[in-house]
Amino acid sequence: MNALHVAINDLRILFKDRGQLMYVFLIPLAFIFGISMAVPPLELGDEPARLPVVNLDPGGEASQALIDGLNADGKVKVELYEQDEAQGLLENRQILNLLTIPAGFSEDTAAGRPVTLQLLNHPNADDTTTELLLRAINGVAQVSSLQAQLIAGLSQMGDMQATGSAGSQVFTPERNVAQAQSQFERSKTAPLVVVVKTQPQALGEAIQNPSWVQQNIPGYTIIMVFGISVITALSIYNEKKLGSFRRLLAAPISKAALLAGKMLSNYAMALILIAVMFAVSILLMPLLGLERVTLGNDPLAFVLVSLLLALCSTSFGVLIAAITRTEGQISAISSIGIWLMGFLGGCLLPPFVLEFMGLSAISKAVPQYWAITAYQDLMVRGRGLADITTPLLALLAFSAIFFAIGVWRLKFD
Amino acid sequence: MAAILAVENLVKKYGESTVVKGISFSVEEGEVFGLLGPNGAGKTQTISMLTGVIPPTSGTARIGGYDITTQMDKVKRLNGLVPQDLALYPTLSARANLNFFGRIYGLGGKELRERVDDVLRIVALTDRADQVIDKYSGGMKRRVNIAAGLVHLPKLLFLDEPTVGVDPQSRNYIFESVMSLNRERGMSIVYTSHYMEEVEVLCNRAAVIDQGQIIALDTIKNLIEMLGGGIIHIGLQQVDDALLAQLAALPAVKRATIAPQPAAPPPAKGEEAGIAPAPAYTIPAQGAGTIVKIEAEHSQQALLNLISFFSERDIPIVSLEILEPNLESVFLHLTGKKLRE
Numbered sequence: 032m033n034a035l036h037v038a039i040n041d042l043r044i045l046f047k048d049r050g051q052l053m054y055v056f057l058i059p060l061a062f063i064f065g066i067s068m069a070v071p072p073l074e075l076g077d078e079p080a081r082l083p084v085v086n087l088d089p090g091g092e093a094s095q096a097l098i099d100g101l102n103a104d105g106k107v108k109v110e111l112y113e114q115d116e117a118q119g120l121l122e123n124r125q126i127l128n129l130l131t132i133p134a135g136f137s138e139d140t141a142a143g144r145p146v147t148l149q150l151l152n153h154p155n156a157d158d159t160t161t162e163l164l165l166r167a168i169n170g171v172a173q174v175s176s177l178q179a180q181l182i183a184g185l186s187q188m189g190d191m192q193a194t195g196s197a198g199s200q201v202f203t204p205e206r207n208v209a210q211a212q213s214q215f216e217r218s219k220t221a222p223l224v225v226v227v228k229t230q231p232q233a234l235g236e237a238i239q240n241p242s243w244v245q246q247n248i249p250g251y252t253i254i255m256v257f258g259i260s261v262i263t264a265l266s267i268y269n270e271k272k273l274g275s276f277r278r279l280l281a282a283p284i285s286k287a288a289l290l291a292g293k294m295l296s297n298y299a300m301a302l303i304l305i306a307v308m309f310a311v312s313i314l315l316m317p318l319l320g321l322e323r324v325t326l327g328n329d330p331l332a333f334v335l336v337s338l339l340l341a342l343c344s345t346s347f348g349v350l351i352a353a354i355t356r357t358e359g360q361i362s363a364i365s366s367i368g369i370w371l372m373g374f375l376g377g378c379l380l381p382p383f384v385l386e387f388m389g390l391s392a393i394s395k396a397v398p399q400y401w402a403i404t405a406y407q408d409l410m411v412r413g414r415g416l417a418d419i420t421t422p423l424l425a426l427l428a429f430s431a432i433f434f435a436i437g438v439w440r441l442k443f444d
Numbered sequence: 445m446a447a448i449l450a451v452e453n454l455v456k457k458y459g460e461s462t463v464v465k466g467i468s469f470s471v472e473e474g475e476v477f478g479l480l481g482p483n484g485a486g487k488t489q490t491i492s493m494l495t496g497v498i499p500p501t502s503g504t505a506r507i508g509g510y511d512i513t514t515q516m517d518k519v520k521r522l523n524g525l526v527p528q529d530l531a532l533y534p535t536l537s538a539r540a541n542l543n544f545f546g547r548i549y550g551l552g553g554k555e556l557r558e559r560v561d562d563v564l565r566i567v568a569l570t571d572r573a574d575q576v577i578d579k580y581s582g583g584m585k586r587r588v589n590i591a592a593g594l595v596h597l598p599k600l601l602f603l604d605e606p607t608v609g610v611d612p613q614s615r616n617y618i619f620e621s622v623m624s625l626n627r628e629r630g631m632s633i634v635y636t637s638h639y640m641e642e643v644e645v646l647c648n649r650a651a652v653i654d655q656g657q658i659i660a661l662d663t664i665k666n667l668i669e670m671l672g673g674g675i676i677h678i679g680l681q682q683v684d685d686a687l688l689a690q691l692a693a694l695p696a697v698k699r700a701t702i703a704p705q706p707a708a709p710p711p712a713k714g715e716e717a718g719i720a721p722a723p724a725y726t727i728p729a730q731g732a733g734t735i736v737k738i739e740a741e742h743s744q745q746a747l748l749n750l751i752s753f754f755s756e757r758d759i760p761i762v763s764l765e766i767l768e769p770n771l772e773s774v775f776l777h778l779t780g781k782k783l784r785e
Contacts, residue, residue, distance in 0.1 A: 283521055
């Protein structure tokens with residue numbers, strides 16, 4: 032009961048502070064709406080598309096001609112990788128397409144034997160880009176294979192003439208043209224080089240990336256929910272500075288109840304913030320001509336993510352209060368820590384962008400990553416509770432770690 | 445009369461440092477007891493242990509018959525604490541602050557409203573009760589600070605330096621409040637201060653604490669009588685044992701000794717004019733010398749005899765300070781230090 036009195040008192044103090052309220056509610060809304068309205072959708076630009084290539088036929092004339100042809104096309108830019116390296120990058124989604132030129136490609140095409148080029152696509156690969164790459168590869172490969180077939184046929188005829196056999200006299204100009212036409216027609220129906228587009232099962236299913244609106248709403252909400260933890264830390268600091276903790280410690284209230292009260296107010300405030308951010312965004316976005324967003328198909332899962340996010344922020348507040356000694360230190364964590372963690376966690380830029388930047392491992396070390404992943408799994412990818420158990424467990428684990436360290440280090444006087 | 449508070453050999457250590465060194469004292473029911481000492485003497489640490497803010501390292505105390513080491517939950521309901529800091533929420537009104545602290549003590553509904561109204565009356569702030577505390581003067585904040593310690597009607601009230609930084613009007617309110625609580629409601633009070641005049645006015649008995657130890661404990665009257673007729677400090681350029689013996693033999697002089705000579709710091713911030721106990725008479729020192737401490741049976745008579753003695757022998761007096769018998773001079777006598785050093 033005493034914890035409740037402490038929590039209500041804290042909320043009363045917070046709601047009397049208009050500056051704090053502005054900071055908590057208006058800043059994230061300004062970011063959500065401002066950035067969503069200002070930033071254009073993510074699209075392919077005029078830059079040539081990256082085409083990672085593994086060349087298992089190094090030194091081959093045809094393979095080199097294919098690579099040169101692709102680069103000369105101007106629509107793609109070939110990036111050469113070793114096979115193992117390319118496989119790892121593909122699995123980590125650092126590259127989303129991979130063309131493999133098989134061993135003996137040049138020899139086979141020279142001999143007129145059909146060969147297959149394999150274009151592997153990650154489930155996350157953008158369809159437009161994949162189609163563009165496929166067309167470019169097909170175009171260059173067909174020209175190369177036709178060229179190879181013609182050269183092979185004519186070369187064969189030349190050899191026969193050179194041997195001076197009886198048959199050599201039959202290679203009249205008309206016969207040569209007919210041979211070339213025949214090869215050309217054959218290349219249409221039975222091309223020497225076939226490009227096969229595949230999507231390996233091992234790479235999992237496609238992960239739909241969020242739009243800016245779907246990124247900004249949970250992103251800035253999560254950042255500010257962790258911002259509330261700073262308010263909690265300041266509240267504990269101020270109680271110590273004012274001496275009211277001393278008065279409370281002399282009253283019939285346990286330290287546990289006192290801390291629980293502080294946490295409860297943070298928890299309630301975090302939940303209020305989450306509710307307001309999502310409600311305002313969902314209601315106002317369409318009115319401003321922005322994309323309509325939903326909370327997904329599993330409201331229970333959404334509530335669970337929100338409850339765990341609020342818990343994590345609350346525990347983080349206790350941790351900050353425990354490890355800081357001055358108002359300056361708390362402010363530093365507020366201005367740097369919360370925003371830096373938000374960035375690393377994928378709250379400012381989508382997590383898949385951070386993966387491209389090679390920050391994937393660091394991202395997973397902050398709770399914000401798991402919170403936004405869970406929200407976007409529900410809101411963007413239509414997933415349910417069963418699909419987000421890992422992010423939920425991660426948030427729970429972070430909460431437990433923050434709380435344990437916080438309680439261990441917190442001094443009340 | 446039964447003791448509401450009995451302290452037994454209370455010790456507080458922080459690592460190698462012992463800040464309270466085994467103090468013992470008791471406070472009778474209905475008594476106003478003074479705990480005197482300079483800043484850092486161990487007063488606040490002692491109160492913190494008695495109110496459950498920090499645990500004692502060893503020793504114990506019984507409050508209302510309950511042991512503070514094992515029954516602090518019961519002790520806390522008997523205690524009221526008015527900390528030295530303004531332990532209030534500045535953005536809330538006085539009433540909201542008092543409501544909150546009352547609820548922490550389990551009060552609610554009509555009882556809480558009545559208790560809050562009552563303590564607001566005691567500290568004379570009823571008409572400003574709904575104003576945000578930030579808008580109050582320092583003295584008014586102090587009064588709310590006291591009210592917050594009273595809202596649950598404690599049996600034993602600890603007032604830790606309650607008049608630091610307050611204006612004379614608020615100090616009078618505080619004095620009247622404390623006296624009224626004691627006389628009309630029978631509340632036992634432990635009053636800590638380094639303002640001796642306050643303790644002399646308010647308290648029946650007092651313990652003088654220095655460096656974590658009680659160095660004197662008695663009624664105010666007996667403590668002051670320790671000094672007899674007062675103390676005279678005379679600064680001389682040269683002093684020897686023969687001179688001290690001659691001075692001690694003068695009529696109205698009890699004892700003559702060499703006094704320690706601590707540097708007197710400037711008054712602390714917030715110490716208002718009129719509260720700092722000044723010596724009765726002082727001639728400032730005019731150079732290095734030795735201070736002779738004269739314990740007098742009667743200060744005026746002793747002074748006349750001393751001046752005659754030095755005039756006849758043509759011994760120049762470098763400085764002169766007459767300390768009338770009061771708690772300040774008692775402390776100086778006991779420790780060789782002024783209270784605000």
